């Protein structure tokens with residue numbers, strides 16, 4: 001076991017610095033192009049100002065640059081806010097966070113955050129098109145864009161800092177917390193559950209829960225987390241924990257008739 005660690009460390013230490021890109025590839029640029037924040041969007045110059053230094057190098061540099069609530073999530077994603085960007089949320093990986101699992105290629109890779117972020121934007125747009133298709137007015141989504149972190153500023157180059165090229169900037173929605181959201185689920189009728197089910201079914205949602213689809217004080221259900229999971233991990237959701245008993249039973253009927261075993 002010890003040998004494996006020594007070998008791994010040696011491999012990392014002997015990897016040439018040039019192994020890490022300093023610019024995204026043309027293929028990556030093409031992939032993110034449809035989702036980039038427009039040049040004339042009001043937050044663009046503010047982000048440019050913040051990222052005139054390598055703000056996302058580490059948690060410390062994010063903090064120094066003014067970002068708040070810097071608690072990395074399970075997979076290393078940092079969901080944060082900045083006082084100069086009221087009304088917006090930033091989702092970013094630090095430069096040290098180079099080995100996140102890539103759902104698309106099923107491997108641990110560097111500089112692949114664009115795949116996850118494009119996935120989140122595509123999923124967001126898919127959910128929006130489904131909501132529009134049915135004309136559901138009870139559901140909302142935050143707008144999201146990809147911001148290209150200026151590439152002129154490099155992280156301190158060493159083998160633990162792998163430069164990230166992109167982050168997500170999203171409209172911050174006023175959402176209720178998971179406990180409050182569960183209280184609202186007790187107040188909706190069966191028709192509401194059916195509508196939610198149709199969005200779930202058509203968008204093949206995964207990681208469904210009261211921290212990812214949250215009610216707002218205005219009574220809308222906001223689809224906050226639009227992470228695009230691999231199709232292969234989709235499993236029909238039984239007895240959603242956040243629904244009250246009678247809605248769970250109705251949901252299970254819908255699941256049974258839609259996804260027969």
Ligand SMILES: Nc1ncnc2c1ncn2[C@@H]1O[C@H](COP(=O)(O)OP(=O)(O)OP(=O)(O)O)[C@@H](O)[C@H]1O
Nearest residue numbers: 073074075077079089142170171172173211225227
């Ligand atoms: N646009 C938004 N408006 C308001 N709150 C948000 C927004 N985006 C994220 N949040 C808050 O941040 C939390 C985490 O965001 P999100 O669910 O997108 O990350 P995540 O993909 O779940 O990360 P992980 O799955 O790695 O834990 C959400 O549950 C929500 O409370």
Ligand SMILES: [Mg+2]
Nearest residue numbers: 207211212225
């Ligand atoms: Mg989430």
